[in-house]
Amino acid sequence: MPDLAPASSLSYNLLEKRRPTDMSERIRATYDIETPLPVAEAAAMLAGEQSSGTFVAVPSETPELRERFAARVEEICAGESVATPALPGAKQAARYQRARIVISWPLENVGTNLPALVSTVQGNLYELTQFSGLKLVDLSLPAEFCQAFRGPAFGVAGTREVSGVSNGPLVGTIVKPSVGLTPQQTTALVSQLCAAGIDFIKDDELMVNPPHSPFDERAKAVMRVINDHAERTGKRVLYGFNLTDDYDNMQRHYDTVVALGGKAAMISVNSVGLPAALKVCGRGELVIHGHRNGWGQLNRHPLLGIGYGAYGKLWRLAGVDQMHVNGIDNKFWEADDDVVNSIRECGAELHDKRPVMPVLSSGQWGGQAFETWRRTQTTDVLYLAGGGIMAHPDGIAGGVTAIRQAWACAEDGMTLEAAAKRHSELRHAVEKFGRKEPS
Amino acid sequence: MPDLAPASSLSYNLLEKRRPTDMSERIRATYDIETPLPVAEAAAMLAGEQSSGTFVAVPSETPELRERFAARVEEICAGESVATPALPGAKQAARYQRARIVISWPLENVGTNLPALVSTVQGNLYELTQFSGLKLVDLSLPAEFCQAFRGPAFGVAGTREVSGVSNGPLVGTIVKPSVGLTPQQTTALVSQLCAAGIDFIKDDELMVNPPHSPFDERAKAVMRVINDHAERTGKRVLYGFNLTDDYDNMQRHYDTVVALGGKAAMISVNSVGLPAALKVCGRGELVIHGHRNGWGQLNRHPLLGIGYGAYGKLWRLAGVDQMHVNGIDNKFWEADDDVVNSIRECGAELHDKRPVMPVLSSGQWGGQAFETWRRTQTTDVLYLAGGGIMAHPDGIAGGVTAIRQAWACAEDGMTLEAAAKRHSELRHAVEKFGRKEPS
Numbered sequence: 001m002p003d004l005a006p007a008s009s010l011s012y013n014l015l016e017k018r019r020p021t022d023m024s025e026r027i028r029a030t031y032d033i034e035t036p037l038p039v040a041e042a043a044a045m046l047a048g049e050q051s052s053g054t055f056v057a058v059p060s061e062t063p064e065l066r067e068r069f070a071a072r073v074e075e076i077c078a079g080e081s082v083a084t085p086a087l088p089g090a091k092q093a094a095r096y097q098r099a100r101i102v103i104s105w106p107l108e109n110v111g112t113n114l115p116a117l118v119s120t121v122q123g124n125l126y127e128l129t130q131f132s133g134l135k136l137v138d139l140s141l142p143a144e145f146c147q148a149f150r151g152p153a154f155g156v157a158g159t160r161e162v163s164g165v166s167n168g169p170l171v172g173t174i175v176k177p178s179v180g181l182t183p184q185q186t187t188a189l190v191s192q193l194c195a196a197g198i199d200f201i202k203d204d205e206l207m208v209n210p211p212h213s214p215f216d217e218r219a220k221a222v223m224r225v226i227n228d229h230a231e232r233t234g235k236r237v238l239y240g241f242n243l244t245d246d247y248d249n250m251q252r253h254y255d256t257v258v259a260l261g262g263k264a265a266m267i268s269v270n271s272v273g274l275p276a277a278l279k280v281c282g283r284g285e286l287v288i289h290g291h292r293n294g295w296g297q298l299n300r301h302p303l304l305g306i307g308y309g310a311y312g313k314l315w316r317l318a319g320v321d322q323m324h325v326n327g328i329d330n331k332f333w334e335a336d337d338d339v340v341n342s343i344r345e346c347g348a349e350l351h352d353k354r355p356v357m358p359v360l361s362s363g364q365w366g367g368q369a370f371e372t373w374r375r376t377q378t379t380d381v382l383y384l385a386g387g388g389i390m391a392h393p394d395g396i397a398g399g400v401t402a403i404r405q406a407w408a409c410a411e412d413g414m415t416l417e418a419a420a421k422r423h424s425e426l427r428h429a430v431e432k433f434g435r436k437e438p439s
Numbered sequence: 440m441p442d443l444a445p446a447s448s449l450s451y452n453l454l455e456k457r458r459p460t461d462m463s464e465r466i467r468a469t470y471d472i473e474t475p476l477p478v479a480e481a482a483a484m485l486a487g488e489q490s491s492g493t494f495v496a497v498p499s500e501t502p503e504l505r506e507r508f509a510a511r512v513e514e515i516c517a518g519e520s521v522a523t524p525a526l527p528g529a530k531q532a533a534r535y536q537r538a539r540i541v542i543s544w545p546l547e548n549v550g551t552n553l554p555a556l557v558s559t560v561q562g563n564l565y566e567l568t569q570f571s572g573l574k575l576v577d578l579s580l581p582a583e584f585c586q587a588f589r590g591p592a593f594g595v596a597g598t599r600e601v602s603g604v605s606n607g608p609l610v611g612t613i614v615k616p617s618v619g620l621t622p623q624q625t626t627a628l629v630s631q632l633c634a635a636g637i638d639f640i641k642d643d644e645l646m647v648n649p650p651h652s653p654f655d656e657r658a659k660a661v662m663r664v665i666n667d668h669a670e671r672t673g674k675r676v677l678y679g680f681n682l683t684d685d686y687d688n689m690q691r692h693y694d695t696v697v698a699l700g701g702k703a704a705m706i707s708v709n710s711v712g713l714p715a716a717l718k719v720c721g722r723g724e725l726v727i728h729g730h731r732n733g734w735g736q737l738n739r740h741p742l743l744g745i746g747y748g749a750y751g752k753l754w755r756l757a758g759v760d761q762m763h764v765n766g767i768d769n770k771f772w773e774a775d776d777d778v779v780n781s782i783r784e785c786g787a788e789l790h791d792k793r794p795v796m797p798v799l800s801s802g803q804w805g806g807q808a809f810e811t812w813r814r815t816q817t818t819d820v821l822y823l824a825g826g827g828i829m830a831h832p833d834g835i836a837g838g839v840t841a842i843r844q845a846w847a848c849a850e851d852g853m854t855l856e857a858a859a860k861r862h863s864e865l866r867h868a869v870e871k872f873g874r875k876e877p878s
Contacts, residue, residue: 050645051617051618051645052616052617052618052619053616053617057830058615058616058825058826058829058830059829059830060615060616060620060624060628060829061615061616061619065616065619065620066619068619069616069618069619069651087739087740087772088739088740088741088772089739089771089772089773089774090772108649108650108651109618109645109649110645110647110649111647111648111649111650113647113648113683113684113685113688114685115683115684115685115707115710115711116645116647116648116683116684116707116710118707118709118710118733119644119645119683119707119710119730119732119733120645122732122733122736123644123645123707123732123733124644124732124733124735124771125735126733126734126735126736126739127734127735127739127765127771127772127773127801128735128771128772129770129771129772176497176499176500177491177492177497177499177500177504177508178490178491178492179490179491179508179548180491180500180504180505180507180508181499181504185499189499205558205562205563206489206490206548206549206555206558206559206562208549208550208552208555209550209552209555210547210548210549210550211547211550212508212547244552244554244555244558245552245554245555245714246552246553246554246713246714246717246718247686247714247715247717247718248718249552250714268554268555268557268558268562270557271554271555271557271558271712271713272554272712272713272714273710273711273712273713273714273715274685274710274711274712275684275685275686275689275711275712275714275715276686276712276714276715278685278686279685279686279687291558293558293561293562293563294557294558294561294562294563294565295565295566296563296564296565296566296567297561297565297737297743297744297745298736300526300527300528300565300566300743301526301527301740301743302527304736304739304740304743305736306736326566331568332528332563332566332567332568333526333527333528333529333566333567333568334528334566335528362566386497387497390497390498390499391496391497391498
């Protein structure tokens with residue numbers, strides 16, 4: 001299916017590039033496009049639609065106004081051409097040309113307004129008939145724009161500090177079943193998880209504040225166990241309480257968590273949006289775990305939506321401390337290359353913003369630690385396993401232990417096979433989870 | 440390109456349907472799917488992933504818990520099967536089966552939490568390898584869920600009341616150029632538009648609060664003209680000031696508009712998210728114009744994302760009074776059938792919620808009134824023309840007049856040709872805009 005190769009495998013040849021000018025005050029966005037038009041014409045049209053132009057010339061669009069405010073085509077790299085368009089609704093053509101293009105805008109078009117940035121670099125673009133494919137793959141933002149946002153209050157270093165885990169990955173889990181447990185049942189599980197030595201526990205994204213597990217009641221019960229455990233052992237387990245809700249409930253539940261001595265919470269970023277994320281993260285009292293459910297809607301098509309290079313920056317500026325990036329050999333569709341790139345993006349330079357802690361998840365059970373370490377050489381990750389811990393043959397403690405064994409052996413340069421011979425918990429994990437088709 | 444036919448043209452045969460049970464307490468979601476698996480298996484997997492299940496059985500997922508909390512497959516209608524998957528990343532198969540399925544959840548899984556509903560009915564679904572296509576096309580929500588939200592404070596009737604336009608479509612425009620005008624230039628344009636008899640004016644979605652047109656300064660200058668015009672003529676032109684920003688700025692700008700005697704504002708719904716929309720609309724002092732830029736990202740692919748049947752309900756519950764639905768023969772990619780369906784959806788039964796006023800836009804100039812009227816038989820619309828008014832050969836007043844002529848003649852059952860013979864402004868619009876390829 002060559003027409004739908006993942007974005008990371010597309011290749012381009014540089015066709016046009018503007019001479020370098022001072023870009024310090026310009027927003028740059030990189031797109032993978034497919035168009036029935038000559039690429040330069042399509043790129044110019046995109047720049048016009050998203051700045052000073054409309055579908056016909058209007059009297060007040062003077063040359064001076066255009067010179068100052070028009071978006072500019074900075075770079076065009078041509079890719080392959082195809083006979084069948086990737087998306088419906090484009091103008092008809094014999095061939096559709098793919099390209100990677102860079103467009104820039106003066107910062108003064110947008111100001112330091114994150115939602116307005118989204119409307120500018122994405123907005124109506126996806127609806128244009130001049131494109132049969134369009135994906136925003138990266139953003140480069142002026143320092144002045146980024147300085148308007150604190151970004152992650154905690155990020156990697158802050159998460160380590162609050163959790164007391166100074167080395168190795170944080171090992172975490174999701175309360176399962178996702179829905180249906182009472183606060184008491186949840187607490188019983190949390191108690192077992194604490195005893196098993198877990199670092200991080202979170203609500204499932206489906207669990208917020210339903211009648212059978214009211215937020216406040218669940219938070220109180222869970223925090224009693226976590227606080228007791230911290231007092232007894234000195235170890236503070238982080239629990240990401242799911243705040244995802246309307247604005248007032250999110251604030252109220254945030255207050256509840258703080259009052260109970262909690263140190264973390266989570267939001268489903270796509271479900272709450274940037275202004276809510278800015279507000280929640282802006283308080284800076286809790287480590288905010290960013291769940292990106294809905295990501296597939298925005299990224300699964302190689303020529304529609306947004307890539308993590310752009311997406312990750314938006315949420316990092318909004319202040320999310322941890323962000324889901326799937327994991328190597330995950331149960332979802334996302335390819336390992338994209339996962340590795342997303343992990344890197346979490347720590348890439350973004351002016352003075354703290355690195356986000358990547359959250360590896362989706363069918364993780366320890367076995368993937370080896371390939372993850374080999375390809376990223378970092379343990380600055382939160383490694384989340386739901387079923388991989390809950391359904392471990394030796395029980396929850398066995399599941400946590402197996403994951404720690406896997407990471408320690410991976411860092412030591414061992415193979416999974418060798419590690420499984422050495423450690424029985426990891427061996428049992430391999431026997432249960434390792435032979436399955438990822439499902 | 441039969442593989443990418445618009446969703447509205449897909450056809451299905453009923454395969455399975457549960458016997459009717461009391462659905463009053465269940466959330467129902469309808470999906471168009473494509474899967475490498477037997478459809479019933481894929482549907483069951485979807486239901487499991489989004490309720491009580493995970494990728495392996497976990498000890499606490501008891502039969503009692505499943506019975507009470509599991510999502511259920513309510514209906515399966517089989518469609519065609521295809522050899523090539525619509526999206527990458529699915530399990531390999533010789534054929535991929537398309538189907539329309541209905542899944543239901545107990546209301547108590549979600550509570551009355553709109554963002555949590557989104558995570559439940561969309562969430563991780565798009566990432567599952569069991570699907571090579573998945574689009575949420577409709578939602579049916581229990582009365583108890585809907586009662587938790589006021590919905591549009593104004594909607595169609597309220598917009599008519601505030602604007603004083605009791606009959607016919609509201610005629611509106613967007614300030615163009617989108618960016619670059621100073622508050623004084625914007626005001627000069629607004630003054631002309633008021634004199635031309637316009638009903639509604641809005642900021643472009645690219646224009647919020649940039650250094651060259653600070654929100655407060657623009658709002659003050661514009662409202663002076665609008666208030667003067669209202670005092671002199673008794674006609675109150677609505678101006679949709681673009682609030683799209685972080686939470687505090689949105690609230691502050693809302694206050695500014697109210698203090699200046701403004702009656703409307705706008706938000707880019709996808710850029711601000713549901714909690715911010717709930718909060719802004721919840722104040723109920725301003726008619727809120729919902730701009731859905733970014734819609735193409737969510738809807739352009741026939742087997743990815745969300746259809747207006749579901750999308751429109753979410754934002755209507757959030758309280759948006761007016762919503763963009765493109766227009767007949769628009770400059771964007773969206774097909775007329777989808778536009779007509781979206782217009783109907785704005786007024787479809789949703790318990791006691793007021794109808795949303797559909798906003799027709801994107802390359803409108805009056806000529807499309809005839810087909811719009813023929814197919815919808817309603818004038819409960821806001822008909823927005825940017826270039827169609829600004830670039831009219833007889834000037835702005837000619838542009839507004841041409842649109843009113845078009846709608847009046849359409850309601851009288853005339854053709855565009857006959858109407859253009861009768862009215863010179865409309866004839867000039869036809870001459871300038873009517874012969875072009877929609878671009």
